[in-house]
Amino acid sequence: MKILLTGGCGYIGTNLTSSLLEQEHHVTVVDIMWFGNYLNPHENLDIIQADIRDIEKIPMDGVDTVIHLANIANDPTGDLNARLTWEVNALSSKFLIEKAIDKNVKQFIFASSGSVYGIKEELQVTEDLPLVPITDYNKTKMISESVLLNYRDKIKLHIVRPATVCGYSPRMRLDLSVSLLTMHALTKGKITVFGGKQIRPNIHINDMVRVYLHFLGDGSADAGIYNAGFENISILDIANKVSKHIPSEIIVTESEDPRSYRLNSEKLLATGFRPKCNVEKGIQDLIKAYQEGKFVDEDRFYNMKIMMQLFA
Numbered sequence: 001m002k003i004l005l006t007g008g009c010g011y012i013g014t015n016l017t018s019s020l021l022e023q024e025h026h027v028t029v030v031d032i033m034w035f036g037n038y039l040n041p042h043e044n045l046d047i048i049q050a051d052i053r054d055i056e057k058i059p060m061d062g063v064d065t066v067i068h069l070a071n072i073a074n075d076p077t078g079d080l081n082a083r084l085t086w087e088v089n090a091l092s093s094k095f096l097i098e099k100a101i102d103k104n105v106k107q108f109i110f111a112s113s114g115s116v117y118g119i120k121e122e123l124q125v126t127e128d129l130p131l132v133p134i135t136d137y138n139k140t141k142m143i144s145e146s147v148l149l150n151y152r153d154k155i156k157l158h159i160v161r162p163a164t165v166c167g168y169s170p171r172m173r174l175d176l177s178v179s180l181l182t183m184h185a186l187t188k189g190k191i192t193v194f195g196g197k198q199i200r201p202n203i204h205i206n207d208m209v210r211v212y213l214h215f216l217g218d219g220s221a222d223a224g225i226y227n228a229g230f231e232n233i234s235i236l237d238i239a240n241k242v243s244k245h246i247p248s249e250i251i252v253t254e255s256e257d258p259r260s261y262r263l264n265s266e267k268l269l270a271t272g273f274r275p276k277c278n279v280e281k282g283i284q285d286l287i288k289a290y291q292e293g294k295f296v297d298e299d300r301f302y303n304m305k306i307m308m309q310l311f312a
Contacts, residue, residue: 001217002026004063004105006052006096007070009037011173012111012165016067016209021045023213030058031070035306038170053087055095060103067109067212068096071140074175075115077307078137089140094147100155107156109215110148113141114161114201114229114263124264127161127225145225156223158215163201163229163263165208166282168289174301178202178279181239182286185246187297195255196236201229201263204277214273221271229263230275242283 003020007013008029020027021042028046029039039047050057052070060066071089072078078085097108117125118132133139145159166178174183177200184191203211211228215221239250289295299305 001064002028002062003216004028004030004058004060004066006030006058006066006068007111008047009033009039009171010035010069010073011169011171012205012208013069014038014171015169015205016069016212017045019209019213028059028063034310035171035303036300052092052096055092055099058096058099060099060105063100063103063105065107065109065216066096066100066105067111067216068093069111071111072137072307073303075135075137076175077303078135078140080304080307080311082136085136086140089137090143090147093144097148097151097155097157101151105155106218107158107216107220108148108151109158109160109212110144112145112159112161112225113138114163114227114261116142116145116161117261120261123262125227125262126264127227127267152223158220158223159225160211160215161225161227161263162208162211163203163227163231165205166202166279166286167205167277168285168294169205170294172295172301173303174297175303177235178238178242178282179286181235181242182246182283183290183297185242185248186287186290188248190249190251191239191242193236193239193250193252195257196234196239196252198235198255198257198260199232199262200235200238201261202231202233202238202279202282203229204275204279204282206277207275210276211268211273214271221273224267226268226271227263227265228268229265231279232262233279238279241280245283245287
């Protein structure tokens, strides 16, 4: 199968690209590479450094499936430049699916976000609940979903709402909750928790990759919107899990971050998907990779720090 993967040099995209190549697909990665390129050369891999807003540079001739991961990721970076966030996350998604349809692409898989639900008190946050996004990042994902759904009669469309991802990737992100708290323990011997009571859904990066592979191709699950998250736990619970592996003092401070939400992924499970990993494994993977020298605590692994340097 010929696959176009936007954001293929990113945290999830790097691992997804490797898995697609292992399954003998031909992969074309399009990525602006603000955060580098950690992909290894492969005979079935083409890499294009391009801004997805420049739709003319996105090749789709002969492509079977578009997997669209590229975006200005997470709330803080989304707030840095609202116009850029809306152009990259929402407008570009519209251009991509329109070009995919024009080029007779069969399938479009879109990485949305579980954060589109906003602050929810419900214990079972299912796909049919109303969306109440509270940041530009959340709002761009919600609008992108709405725009893409207008084309669902013209292309097989899967929209995935991932939880917060954890675990190791060659293109690490140390600004995600599990990674951040684990690095506190590894480098400082102290874990600073802001608030701590906020509930966040989590998914291991291996399972996140497997979700995209699960939806790939003609025989995949029905088109539609799917949550993808399997552990709804508090930030303090994550810190306690980390401290079991790296004994550390846990310092709880006040937080102005109100984001708290859970995900129910029964709809995804009903398609036959089963997670194989968890937060505990994500923490263990990070510790092992750090101790093996696969990554260090550097600015290049924090999206916000790199984005601020770019804007400067």
